[in-house]
Amino acid sequence: xxxxxxxxxxxGIGFALASLYAARGARLSLIARSHDLLEQARTDLVxxxxxxxxxxxxxAADVAAEADxxxxxxxxxxxxxxxxxxxxxxxxxxxxxxxxxxxxxxRRQMETNFSGTVHAVRAVYDGMTRxxxxxxxxxxxxxxxxxxxxxxxxxxxxxxxxxxxQALRFxxxxxxxxxxxxxxxxxxxxxxxxxLASRPPQAATIMGTVRPWPANAVAxxxxxxxxxxxxxxxxxxxxxxxxxFGPAVRPLLNWWFDRAIARADDPDAxxxxxxxxxx
Ligand SMILES: NC(=O)c1ccc[n+]([C@@H]2O[C@H](COP(=O)([O-])OP(=O)(O)OC[C@H]3O[C@@H](n4cnc5c(N)ncnc54)[C@H](OP(=O)(O)O)[C@@H]3O)[C@@H](O)[C@H]2O)c1
Numbered sequence: 001x002x003x004x005x006x007x008x009x010x011x012g013i014g015f016a017l018a019s020l021y022a023a024r025g026a027r028l029s030l031i032a033r034s035h036d037l038l039e040q041a042r043t044d045l046v047x048x049x050x051x052x053x054x055x056x057x058x059x060a061a062d063v064a065a066e067a068d069x070x071x072x073x074x075x076x077x078x079x080x081x082x083x084x085x086x087x088x089x090x091x092x093x094x095x096x097x098x099x100x101x102x103x104x105x106x107r108r109q110m111e112t113n114f115s116g117t118v119h120a121v122r123a124v125y126d127g128m129t130r131x132x133x134x135x136x137x138x139x140x141x142x143x144x145x146x147x148x149x150x151x152x153x154x155x156x157x158x159x160x161x162x163x164x165x166q167a168l169r170f171x172x173x174x175x176x177x178x179x180x181x182x183x184x185x186x187x188x189x190x191x192x193x194x195x196l197a198s199r200p201p202q203a204a205t206i207m208g209t210v211r212p213w214p215a216n217a218v219a220x221x222x223x224x225x226x227x228x229x230x231x232x233x234x235x236x237x238x239x240x241x242x243x244x245f246g247p248a249v250r251p252l253l254n255w256w257f258d259r260a261i262a263r264a265d266d267p268d269a270x271x272x273x274x275x276x277x278x279x
Contacts, residue, residue, distance in 0.1 A: 001055070003080045005029040005073060007063050007120050008090030010041040012189030013139060016219035017087055018056075022049040028056045029076035029083075031069070031120075032090065035060040063090045063116030064108075073123035082131060083124040085226060088117040089139045093191060095198050098152045106153040113157035118164065129175035136172070137226050138165050138181045142235075145183055145242050146253070148207065149261055150200035169231055182222050182233035183243065186212040205264040206257055210238070 004021045008014035009030030018028055022045045032038055038058040046053050057079050059072035077083055091113045094105045117138050128134030143151050144158030165181035172179045186192060192212060199207070213235060225233035234240040246253075 001080075002026040002084045003029065003077075003082065004085045004087065005031065005076055005083045005120075005124065006087045006089055007031045007069075007116065008088070008139075010034065010037040012089070012191055013184060013187055013215050013218055013222075014087065014089030015041055015044075016215035017089065017222060018045060019048060019216070020219050020223050021085075022051040022056070025051070026055075026085075027080040029059065029073075029080060030056065031059045031061055031063070031072050031076075033060060033062050063088075063119055064111040066115075066119040066122075069116070069119045070123045073120065077124075077127070082127050083134065085135045085137070086120060086124045087137045087139070087222070087226075088120045090116055090120075091139065091141075091191070093151070093154045093195050095150045095154070095195060095200060095203065097150060097200065101153060106156075109153040109157045110160070113154070114160045114164070117161055121168070125172070125177070128177045129172065132176040134176075135178040135226050135229075136168075136180065137222060137233075138179075139222075140165075140181050140183050142183050142185045142239050142242075144181075145239065145246055149202040149257070151203065165231075178226075178229050180225055180229075180231055180233060182225060183235065183239055184213070184218050184222075185210055185235045185239055187215050187218045188212045189215050202261040202264040205260045210236075 004026045006014045006018055009018045010032040018030060021028060030038055030041060038060060042053060042056045042058060045051060045056060057076050059076060061068045061072035063069050092109060094109060121136055138161050140161040141158040143155045144162050147155050162181055165179055169179040186207060218235065221235060222233055232243065234243055
């Protein structure tokens, strides 16, 4: 049986992926901090997919704490055998203007989204390269393709994942290990609901035009990307084009975003061609 380890598997995109792999008869290891949320996820998975509760292992651990995460992943592999697929979905977002976000907010997002992914990969990588097989899927974000107003820490953490995945892909490939990264758009999850409450209006003006995706549609595309051995997985034409041609069209995008941000700052600003934050 395929053993799939999912960090952040108790909620949102990670949970949708767990549902999908449970329905395919995989053995699942779910890792997150809240034990209660993990238990609830297992109950829901068993009810929805009819899988056995014994085929779902739960480990409460913080991905930012490397030793704890390593111990959790070791326990999962001891119980269910070597990891065939690792999906790193654990992540947090704390929107806010740079000058209002203190260093701890930056640290939390970097340590969870970036270092937490590196820790999970490190825990399975050695075994995968020795066995000559395995797949790793990192969950970045559309915010890992383009900077977004009010998301400086989050964007930094998600851009970092892209660089990590690009470099690791070259090292892992000769050993038969596949490394992938995906860039989901706004997705209907508990995190997205929480995030909306603190999303700056300037960011809402830019991102509000995109309808959020259902989590199961995002999960399907990610699982499909894993199956086909895709390095990058994109969602929708806009994000695909942004990934392929972003650097070339960035001056145009910057111009368009500046205007949208100025309008959100001050609805009359675009008539005057100035932003309130600049005055
Ligand atoms: N939703 C979107 O619009 C969207 C868009 C693009 C990318 N993403 C990315 O997709 C991933 C999943 O997001 P989501 O929207 O599904 O969020 P979610 O519903 O809040 O789920 C996040 C999961 O990560 C776990 N988690 C958070 N911090 C953790 C930590 N330090 N250690 C271990 N587990 C941790 C949470 O459980 P505990 O809190 O119990 O630990 C939960 O299981 C994230 O990486 C996010 O950045 C989301």
